[in-house]
Amino acid sequence: MATKDIVFIALFAAIIAALGLLPAIPVVGIPAPITAQTLGVMLAGSILGPKRGALAVLVFLVLVLAGLPLLAGGRGGVEHFIGNSGGFLVGWFFGAYVIGFILKNFISDSQVNIRAHFIIFIACFLGGICVVYLPGILWIARNTGSSIFDVYLGSLVFIPGDLVKAVIAMLVTVAVRRVYPIALK
Template structure:
């Protein structure tokens, strides 16, 4: 990694942490709050690409492990990786990687609409599908609720996460126009 890459990785780890300042919104029937930090994970993947986006999340994980309160609600420390909702947090790493890998495919698309839609798909697949898959599996096992109850409980998050994916796609498109950071990759 170049020094520029290290700066970008650090910047996006800081953005994800800063989005944790917004207070979490608890939902009564599931122990996972609504947070803005998944938007940061989507942005890291879409704007930085798979390697640097995942590195930003990994850097954030290091900060969490050493006990810094960088998660929503001022949480940090090893305990956040062992609770019943830890799968959603763990899912951020592959989520940023997948979002970045898919965004790299759409980086050189000439059509603004196609590129924005491609970034939306990338954010949805990485920031929602991958994160939900790991989170639901972990929640079903960790809380002993079963998969059907875990899926039903997470459906309340889908509309908000789709809005976050749309915002990430628009931001990714704007950055590509002004200051492209995303490495271009084809199928």
């Protein structure tokens, strides 16, 4: 790990935290404003790459675990890992890795054409939604003793909002690649 990799990881962890602290952004056409924190998790993977992206999320999670109120809405502390959000928080780490992994292997570092748009969206969908929800759903099913399928049905309510986030993550990633391309690691 070169010093610059460490700096990228630290800065992106700080960006994820800052996105949670900033007031939620109202998006045209959607009734509820979106919190940008999970967007930050997707972007960590899509902009920094698998290893650095996942480590940036890990650094952020360690600070939350340490008791800093960095989760969206000013929450923090070890109780959020034990409560029902615990599985999703763990999922963020793997989600960022999967997004970075897909981008690194399927498109070149500065590619911004239609194909790149498509692959970035698919990566954000698979990594930022599927991979994040898997431990999240398993965790809640274990906590509440209910069947995995019931929890899965219950969590479908959040999917439309997350799809919007995946689209925004794709657009942000392409825009950042245009002005400041970074080799994915």
